[in-house]
Amino acid sequence: MKYNTLLYYCYSTIADAEQFAADHLKFCKDLGLTGRIIVADEGLNGTVSGTVEACKTYMETVHADPRFAATEFKIDEVNTPSFVKMHVRYKSEIVHSGLRDPHIINPQVKTGKHLEPVEFMEMKDRDDVVVLDVRSNYEHSLGKFKNAVTLDIDNFRDFPAMINELSKYKDKKILTYCTGGIKCEKASALLLHEGFKDVYQLHGGIIKYGKEAGGKDFEGKCYVFDNRLSVDVNSVNPVVISTCYNCGATTDKMINCANPECNEHFTQCDACGDKMEGCCSPACKEHPRKRVYDGTGYYVKVPQPVNKKAKPELA
Incomplete structure (x- = not known):
């Protein structure tokens, strides 16, 4: 079976964003999609994954809403869905910047x-x-x-x-x-x-x-924000610029630390991944909550309350 992963965003005012988030979660689950979508009063920001047919229906439905008609989807073909679960959450911004005064920063009005x-x-x-x-x-x-x-x-x-x-x-x-x-x-x-x-x-x-x-x-x-963790971009003159956090060897493998209380994003070669069991340091390797390292360095996040009104954030 073929799958797609869709990356998109749209700055467009949503009158009742919190209710929209709840309704949108049900819609995505009904389609069998997995992914992560942030909904705010200022718009949508999402990555969703599913069958080609489900993704096509999702895009058509989003485009049918006048608020999101101009949304541009970046489509990747993948062998398996890029997420395990489906989350739609209401937050104060669709990308956390602390710049919430629409009179100063409003991409719908003025941007580069x-x-x-x-x-x-x-x-x-x-x-x-x-x-x-x-x-x-x-x-x-x-x-x-x-x-x-x-x-x-x-x-x-x-x-x-x-x-x-x-x-x-x-x-x-x-x-x-x-x-x-x-x-x-x-x-x-x-x-x-x-x-x-x-x-x-x-x-x-x-x-x-x-x-x-x-x-x-x-x-x-x-780097991408799903269980692929990274994707190739350059098919013209590709090079590897990243090095292993532990030994300094050239590697393009990005992982999350197996210690959930650290969860640091870092590059680690396979040899150090095996030796460190997916951890960034000896202290993390000995941590009692250390997750089992399966070689991917991707871990499903601990479930959080869905669609609860976000607490005020410090600017």
Whole structure:
């Protein structure tokens, strides 16, 4: 049987987002889909996986809703579903940034100029351009565009604090990129708000770039938020840039630490994976709650309450 995995987002106001999340969960389960979807007042952010037929029905139904008619789906063919369970959760944002004032940051109103993959490829090496990776450390350590500026951040919510560090590039054209495009919507909007004049974003992110531009000059693999953990992007001039966290050997294998209280994302070669039993350190290896390492480094998350109103978050 053939399966698809769909990656998508849509910034579009949802009047009763909490109820929508509950209804959408039932709809996805009825289709037999697995995945993770975040619903907020500002829109949808999801990755879902299922049979080709189920995914086709899902896309058609989403597009039939006027609020989400413009949603662009990135479609991957997979041998097995990319998730074990189906979660739809209501949260304050569809990507956690801490930038919740719509009068300041609202991708529906103002954001960076969208570049299609081929346009991005043609612009990225110009002298007046800076290519900016807005993803987290563990993501860009696995793979990034050649010569891209990366940020020392653990989560996207740390991005706003990096604006001063980026001020030296204000006279350049800034080309932002992320996995699927969703983070760039807010990152580019914030850059514009902070006085950057010429800001662009890679439409559809790294995933679309791989499909439409062959992934040229994307070095390494792209981290994804499902049980695949990473995907190949570059079919033109691929290289491996990541190294094993434990021994330093070249490896492109990304895992989560087997200690659930750590759950660190890191690259680890197979030899160290066997030796460390999927853990990042001896302390984690000895932890009483250590999960069984099966060689993949992917673990199903501990179930959490579904569709409960999110608690206020600190900006």
